[in-house]
Amino acid sequence: MRPVWTIARRELRAYFATPVAYVFIVIFVALSGVFTFYLGNFFEREQADLTPFFGFHPWLHLVLAPAVSMRLWAEERQSGSVELLMCLPIAAWQAVLGKFLAAWCFIAAALALTFPTWITVNYLGDPDNGVILAAYFGSLLMAGAYLAIGACISAACRSQVVAFVTTVVVCFAFLLAGFPLVLDAFAGWAPQVLVDVIGSLGFLTHFNAISKGVLDARDVLYFLLVIAAFLYANAIVLDLGRGN
Amino acid sequence: MIRADSLSKNYGAIKAVDGISFAIEPGEVVGLLGPNGAGKTTTMRMCVGYLAPTSGSVEIHGFDLATRTQAARKTFGYLPEGAPLWGEMTPRAFLDFIADVRELRGAQREARIEEVAALLQLHPVFDQRIETLSKGFRRRVGLAQAILHDPPVLLLDEPTDGLDPNQKHEVRELIRGMSSDKIVVISTHILEEVEAVCSRAIIIAAGRIVADDSPAALAARSEAGRLDEVFRSITTGRKR
Ligand SMILES: Nc1ncnc2c1ncn2[C@@H]1O[C@H](COP(=O)(O)OP(=O)(O)OP(=O)(O)O)[C@@H](O)[C@H]1O
Ligand SMILES: [Mg+2]
Numbered sequence: 001m002r003p004v005w006t007i008a009r010r011e012l013r014a015y016f017a018t019p020v021a022y023v024f025i026v027i028f029v030a031l032s033g034v035f036t037f038y039l040g041n042f043f044e045r046e047q048a049d050l051t052p053f054f055g056f057h058p059w060l061h062l063v064l065a066p067a068v069s070m071r072l073w074a075e076e077r078q079s080g081s082v083e084l085l086m087c088l089p090i091a092a093w094q095a096v097l098g099k100f101l102a103a104w105c106f107i108a109a110a111l112a113l114t115f116p117t118w119i120t121v122n123y124l125g126d127p128d129n130g131v132i133l134a135a136y137f138g139s140l141l142m143a144g145a146y147l148a149i150g151a152c153i154s155a156a157c158r159s160q161v162v163a164f165v166t167t168v169v170v171c172f173a174f175l176l177a178g179f180p181l182v183l184d185a186f187a188g189w190a191p192q193v194l195v196d197v198i199g200s201l202g203f204l205t206h207f208n209a210i211s212k213g214v215l216d217a218r219d220v221l222y223f224l225l226v227i228a229a230f231l232y233a234n235a236i237v238l239d240l241g242r243g244n
Numbered sequence: 245m246i247r248a249d250s251l252s253k254n255y256g257a258i259k260a261v262d263g264i265s266f267a268i269e270p271g272e273v274v275g276l277l278g279p280n281g282a283g284k285t286t287t288m289r290m291c292v293g294y295l296a297p298t299s300g301s302v303e304i305h306g307f308d309l310a311t312r313t314q315a316a317r318k319t320f321g322y323l324p325e326g327a328p329l330w331g332e333m334t335p336r337a338f339l340d341f342i343a344d345v346r347e348l349r350g351a352q353r354e355a356r357i358e359e360v361a362a363l364l365q366l367h368p369v370f371d372q373r374i375e376t377l378s379k380g381f382r383r384r385v386g387l388a389q390a391i392l393h394d395p396p397v398l399l400l401d402e403p404t405d406g407l408d409p410n411q412k413h414e415v416r417e418l419i420r421g422m423s424s425d426k427i428v429v430i431s432t433h434i435l436e437e438v439e440a441v442c443s444r445a446i447i448i449a450a451g452r453i454v455a456d457d458s459p460a461a462l463a464a465r466s467e468a469g470r471l472d473e474v475f476r477s478i479t480t481g482r483k484r
Contacts, residue, residue: 006344010330017332017373080328084389087292087324088345089317242296 003090007098008105011072015106028064028110032056036117049127053117054135054211058175058204061107061143066167068106069150070160072099073238077158086242092235100144100151100231107143111136131213138210141223142203146171148230155237171203174226178202245269246291246397246427251300252451253286260286262451263300268444270396271424275442275459276431279479283451284431285325288401291429292322304397318346320397325431327386331375335366335385338374339392346393360388363418365411379406387415397427404437416441435471439463445471449479 015021035056076082085095121127150167157163176182178199186195199205206219246268253261261283268274276284289295291302293309293316302309307316330338339357348356361367364384369377374385383406390398403419404412412434419428419441432438438445439459447455447462455462455478459471466473 003345006341010333010341013337014330014332079331080324080326081330082328083289083294083324084322084328084386087294087317087322088342089314090345091314242294 003094004098004101007090007095008102011099011102012105015068015102021106024064024067025110025113028060029113031060031064032114033117035060047125050117050121050132050135051211053114054139057139057211058142058207061139061146062168062171062175064110065107065143065146066150066164066171068103069147069167070154070163072103072151073155073234074157074160074163077155078160086238092238093231096151096231096234096238100148100227100234103147103151104140104144107147108140111140111143128213131211134213134215135211137215138207138219141210141220142207145174145203145223145226145230148227148234149174152230152234152237155234155241174201175203178204178206178208245303245305246429247303248287248291249301249303251287251290251302252298253283253290253295254298259451261290261297264448264451264453265300266446266453266456268427268429270427272444273419273428273442274430275438275445276429276448277433277435277438277445277475278431278448282448282479284448285401286451287448288322288325288399288429288431292320292399293317294324319395320399321390321393321395322398323386323390323400323403325401327383329374329382329385329389331373333374334371335361335374335377335388336370338385339388342389342392348393356392356394360392363391364388365414380408380411383407384411384415387418391418396425398422398429400428400430402432403430404432404434412437435475439471447475447478454478 032053036050036053073082076085086092118132121132122129146167149170150163153167153170154160154163157166179202182202183195183199186198200222203223206222209216209219246266248264248266251261251264252259264283264287276287278284286295290297290300291304291309293302293313296310304316305319307313307319309316333341339360343353343357361370364387366381366384366388369381374382377385383403387400387403390400398419404415407415416437419430422428430437430442442459445455445457445459445462446453455474462474463469463471466477
């Protein structure tokens, strides 16, 4: 595990080496505020919970997580430093995990900085903080899944822009699979089993369950499995790259 | 020791490396020579396990690169072609990271970083971001990274490219001064360098070894005793 932390620390420092990281965090916090207080009718609802806040997170992460993951491998491939990295005595899985953890910590930091929203709702009312905590946890898990997908795609790309766009599209598909719009389209004619399967493949179904405070092990496991699967694929993509 | 056994690498129809075999013993300083595109970098990349060979195998220090990759990688230091680095780091942070990866601990760690920084004269730029360094300094940071853990095997792809004459001299001294039980493989286009530091020269052309001998013996093949004439006639197939 030691090399994993070594890699993760280096990556995390790389994020904060440029102003981009700070800009990103400001945008993240600002957008989540705008969404919640203006678009989410936080005050008009007169309810002491953060449902509108977390309701926007799948969309927020959809755009911002790929922006975090896009540089993970594409940048190194572009500059050639991937050769340096891969020739150090570090196993591919250690590098993959280290980079992913760094990106995840970065998003976790951005999420943590939305705490004023949480303070606001506690100041105004008496929310169920257990539910809020679960929703934060769910949001982090979902962001992790987006990041794992993004890391894998980044490893296959030389250009960060291509990595970003591709990741958004793939993540959008995963998100959409659980969206009522899609599910309703199937619900009319397809057997309920199929609808359930499609829904269960989507991020939204699992995230909504967790964000309501229902911390079902299956939802957590789902996200962890998606993360594991894409990190595994990431290592395979790297190994295929060794051929040329 | 390094043993490469009929290494080949095809890129589609291009045969970048076409059946290269050699064995290098401790104490040898080998110069890998050849015209542009001969396959030197490709050979090195297969030796360090960065590229998977189309066929053939490599063994370093008794570890097969295909199966015992990590064990093999602990035994060598490698400077990739062009010395790619992480631009946002400072040489200090970079060497610190490499020391972590190489598992250098305790007092020895700081001492070694200090020693290598002094050896490559990195102190004036030690806290400057690598992306703002001149090409020669970047090359030196790359070299520092390769020798930090004092490996028994060193593979350096064009280590003196972009260095000023003084630094070229320093790096040659450095290579020459490495204890006699090490293996050093350098690829270079500078023939004087080969004559100055190498005990053996392997000339590659179009993916094949066309000569493998001591620089002195190679030079003796021309009437004037000049290595560049021999190199030209071997790699172009023309006499002088
Ligand atoms: N990824 C690749 N795809 C296709 N061909 C490649 C690739 N990498 C290298 N080659 C080809 O393989 C051959 C050998 O390249 P290599 O980089 O090993 O040469 P070199 O001897 O290091 O040359 P130089 O002296 O210019 O550094 C060249 O013809 C090159 O075009
Ligand atoms: Mg080369």
